[in-house]
Amino acid sequence: GRTGQAANAVARVLHDHFVKEEQYALPPLGILKRLAHGTVQPDMAEVLQMTDRLEAELGTMLVEHESIVAELAKLKDAASAEGHPDVVLFADKLMLHARTEEDVLYPTTILIGRYLKLMLAG
Numbered sequence: 001g002r003t004g005q006a007a008n009a010v011a012r013v014l015h016d017h018f019v020k021e022e023q024y025a026l027p028p029l030g031i032l033k034r035l036a037h038g039t040v041q042p043d044m045a046e047v048l049q050m051t052d053r054l055e056a057e058l059g060t061m062l063v064e065h066e067s068i069v070a071e072l073a074k075l076k077d078a079a080s081a082e083g084h085p086d087v088v089l090f091a092d093k094l095m096l097h098a099r100t101e102e103d104v105l106y107p108t109t110i111l112i113g114r115y116l117k118l119m120l121a122g
Contacts, residue, residue, distance in 0.1 A: 006074045021101075035112065058106060065101070072094055
């Protein structure tokens with residue numbers, strides 16, 4: 001039905017975006033705890049390629065989020081009309097996840113790169 005078609009549309013817009021996140025947007029967050037404890041080591045510089053790439057491609061990532069959220073809204077509408085409250089909840093949670101990435105995770109990744117550059121240069 002409509003819910004299945006909408007879910008397929010969500011999956012199509014999510015796949016490439018998730019690949020990008022796994023390649024460069026989220027892995028730098030793995031050193032955040034060490035940075036928060038004051039640990040800065042030269043080997044951490046390996047994340048700079050990822051943080052720089054996210055900073056360069058942030059606009060594209062945000063546009064992709066707009067497409068994802070638009071497809072999720074269609075999914076919610078279809079699921080609601082067809083009586084699938086679990087799918088509506090899933091779509092709501094994924095929309096919140098996208099917002100968290102925009103407001104917290106992506107900026108944190110970018111700040112990790114900027115901070116490392118300052119600390120490794122000094």
